[in-house]
Amino acid sequence: MKERRDCKIVQDLLPNYIEKLTNEETNMYVEEHLKNCNDCQKMLENMKKELNLKTNKRDEREVKYIKKFSNKMKVLKFILLALILIYFIVVGRRTLIMFSLSEKAKENKLYDNYYAKLYSYHGDSLTITESYNKGEDYLTTMTRFVNGNQIQKLTYYKKGNEKLFLTESEGKKYIKDAETIMHASVSPITYLSDGILANIQRAFITGIDFAYCNGKECYVINENSLERYIDKETGLAVREIQKSNKDTIGGTDVIVDFEYKFNTVKESDIIRPDTSDYIVN
Ligand SMILES: [Zn+2]
Secondary structure (H helix, E strand, C coil): CHHHHHHHHHHHHHHHHHCCCCCHHHHHHHHHHHHHCHHHHHHHHHHHHHHHHHHHHHHHHHHHHHHHHHHHHHHHHHHHHHHHHHHHHHHHHHHHHHHHHHHHHHHHCCCCEEEEEEEEEECCEEEEEEEEEECCEEEEEEEEEECCEEEEEEEEEEECCEEEEEEEECCEEEEECHHHCCCCCCCCCCCCCCCHHHHHHHHHHCEEEEEEECCEEEEEEEECCEEEEEECCCCCEEEEEECCCCCCHHHCCEEEEEEEEECCCCHHHCCCCCCCCCEEC
16 A cells, blocks of 8 residues: 555655756655655656657657758848859959050050040030140141030140240131140040059949940949940940939930040151241230
8 A cells, every 4th residue: 555655655756856957865865765665666757768759759750950040041141142253254354354444545545646536415505626646746726616616726735945836826827835734745644543452442333334336345434423434445435324324414414525646647647737827925
């Protein structure tokens, strides 16, 4: 009878005993009883098995959940890495294009014999600039037309020590003080920075595309409201479009087309303008 009562007590204690929630005295009592009672031993083993099973199931669920979560994270990480990689490839490509163009432009800017022609369109107005350059000498004319009528012409001339600055507008022709003109030759223009670092920096913020412009293969650089076409061969400007916005005068685009010829300027291209009907002003 005592056995049975003890068994009841021990069996009540077993769950706590397994979880190690019982105190030392109780443990001793339980263990003492277990030594001599097969029934309770079996009960203990069964309880332990059941508990293990439960724990395993819970662990499995946790593992599954963590796996699922970490798989999701892996996919996200992969997408993020792929995007970063693509971004760097794009930036790298832009850098290489801009750097190679700027190197070509640098070479072409070294020529001291070149001819430049610029057409600048702005609404009804067209300004044509022509510049012959040979060594230190140059002859540059800027002619402005509005609705097809010539309204102004400026001429800059320098040969040896002689400098001339002529203006012509509304039928009045003046010889101006040529010393006010610093240097009126038109240098070849590029829109690119020198050096790889400057180009890397720029490649992060600047879009670059391929396009044909004025019959030339070009790269287009878009910056803010500026669209700039650069000759693939020379690295020099082919066209610049200043897109109109509410701040632009007249609200129309300004378009400039560029043309360059190298080593074609002859001595006879830079001849002193006839100033016989000009008035000194
Ligand atoms: Zn027992």
